[in-house]
Amino acid sequence: MHEADELARSRSGVTGSGGIILSVRCKIRMSAAGVHLFDRVSGTNVLLDEVPVPAEQFSAAPRYLSVALTNACELRCNYCYAPKHVAALDKERVLKWAIELDAAGCLGVGFGGGEPTAYRRFAQLCSDITQSTSMAVTFTTHGHRLTPRLVESLRGVVHFVRLSVDGVGSTYERLRGRPFEAVVRAAALLGSLAPFGINAVINGDTVGELDDLAEFADKAGASELLLLPEQPTAAIPGISDADAQRLVEWAAAARIGARLAISRTGLEAALSTAEAVPGEHPLDAHMHVDAMGFLRPHAYAPKGLSVGGSIMEAVHALRGAR
Ligand code: SF4
Numbered sequence: 001m002h003e004a005d006e007l008a009r010s011r012s013g014v015t016g017s018g019g020i021i022l023s024v025r026c027k028i029r030m031s032a033a034g035v036h037l038f039d040r041v042s043g044t045n046v047l048l049d050e051v052p053v054p055a056e057q058f059s060a061a062p063r064y065l066s067v068a069l070t071n072a073c074e075l076r077c078n079y080c081y082a083p084k085h086v087a088a089l090d091k092e093r094v095l096k097w098a099i100e101l102d103a104a105g106c107l108g109v110g111f112g113g114g115e116p117t118a119y120r121r122f123a124q125l126c127s128d129i130t131q132s133t134s135m136a137v138t139f140t141t142h143g144h145r146l147t148p149r150l151v152e153s154l155r156g157v158v159h160f161v162r163l164s165v166d167g168v169g170s171t172y173e174r175l176r177g178r179p180f181e182a183v184v185r186a187a188a189l190l191g192s193l194a195p196f197g198i199n200a201v202i203n204g205d206t207v208g209e210l211d212d213l214a215e216f217a218d219k220a221g222a223s224e225l226l227l228l229p230e231q232p233t234a235a236i237p238g239i240s241d242a243d244a245q246r247l248v249e250w251a252a253a254a255r256i257g258a259r260l261a262i263s264r265t266g267l268e269a270a271l272s273t274a275e276a277v278p279g280e281h282p283l284d285a286h287m288h289v290d291a292m293g294f295l296r297p298h299a300y301a302p303k304g305l306s307v308g309g310s311i312m313e314a315v316h317a318l319r320g321a322r
Helices: 091-103 122-132 148-154 169-176 180-191 207-220 241-253 269-274 311-320
Strands: 027-031 034-039 044-048 064-068 108-112 136-141 160-164 196-202 224-229 259-262 286-289 294-296
Touching: 064 091, 091 122, 091 311, 108 122, 122 136, 122 148, 148 180, 160 180, 169 180, 180 196, 180 207, 196 207, 207 224, 207 241, 224 241, 241 259, 286 311, 294 311
Parallel strands: 064 108, 064 286, 108 136, 136 160, 160 196, 196 224, 224 259
Antiparallel strands: 027 034, 034 044, 286 294
16 A cells, blocks of 8 residues: 555755755756756755746656555555555566656656565566666555565665554554564664655544654654545545544644655645645646556546556556546
8 A cells, every 4th residue: 555655755845946956866857837856865856946948848757656566465454445456567567667757757656556565576676767767766665574685675776665654552553463563673674774754544543643653753763754544445434524633733733853744635645745846737746557557647546547568658648538
């Protein structure tokens, strides 16, 4: 789960240009909002909004693509929206898509699932994309497959990681069916790998633990706490209005060390929360590919287009259908 929130993240947000130093590998994206500079290593975004960009020079790719590499996951969270049938994408196909998207101005690809670390040759895919493109490579994980060996194989080839932690202590253990201590160890491993954030699904079970989650994120050294109001699925109704209101009130008063982000409508909305580009159409901000190879506006969208030989052809077709 949580593939869509794997943003080509910003630790500083889209900012003005004053005083920010970018690496020579900075990537450029052009849009109606201006010229967007992105450095995947530092996570810095700069939007030169005073620069007019002719429409014919707009980057054709979405700013960010989330990819469900596989539907496989050994956990059984009752709020999971990932399909349960067996499906996984071909590694070479994903690499080809990434190269195509990179050339068309996409800033980042984020892997989810299912559980992306259950995907065969996951580290090799991350490495291939990082070597072949200038996009940020990110992933969201439940953390229970992370080992020192896997972390070592991912070193230098991923730019940000999101760890899913829904509640703390016994709440986490009840919801995720795994020891809380294990996810604490996972956070420590990630801290040695790359900048990372904590994701938390907020529902009636976890809304009372927001202070504890914030404390956990701070202590773990996370740079972001992303709160995801539970979405309805066939099995559950989603967060109640009362709990959503509690979340809003908590967020308004929260003072935490990590950057706080909240998805309003689902995981993909968190993308624009993190790097809001003024006036950006949702399909310019983000698209999603599921584990069957269908391109969708977002992970919850009921319909998608099968991606054939070219993902940019599918991107254009999806835009044409809007
Ligand atoms: S960790 Fe839970 S929510 Fe995420 S994919 Fe697995 S079952 Fe679904």
